[in-house]
Amino acid sequence: MIGTRHRIEFYADKCVGCQICYKACFVDVIRWDIEVKKPVFKYVEDCEHCNYCEVSCKRGAIKVIPDFSSQSFRQSFDRYGKNRRND
Numbered sequence: 001m002i003g004t005r006h007r008i009e010f011y012a013d014k015c016v017g018c019q020i021c022y023k024a025c026f027v028d029v030i031r032w033d034i035e036v037k038k039p040v041f042k043y044v045e046d047c048e049h050c051n052y053c054e055v056s057c058k059r060g061a062i063k064v065i066p067d068f069s070s071q072s073f074r075q076s077f078d079r080y081g082k083n084r085r086n087d
Ligand code: SF4
Pocket: 014, 015, 016, 017, 018, 019, 020, 021, 022, 038, 039, 056, 057, 058, 059, 060, 061, 062
């Protein structure tokens, strides 16, 4: 389990090293460990809680657990809400 205010749980025993989560993350949270062929959740504090990594993992190896009470979560929510209203 990796964590700051938010947590991303990674079940390495389920991971088959397909890199889908690594390619799905549009920010810099997920890096790739070439030697062990598994993702590394390096910058969890930058996670935008989009859940792309979790839903794209067909093996169920990732669980994103946002801290709904945190300031950064509310800021992310506000930002996306404003973007939707401007569409
Ligand atoms: S998508 Fe799932 S199985 Fe594929 S590398 Fe990521 S954690 Fe492993």
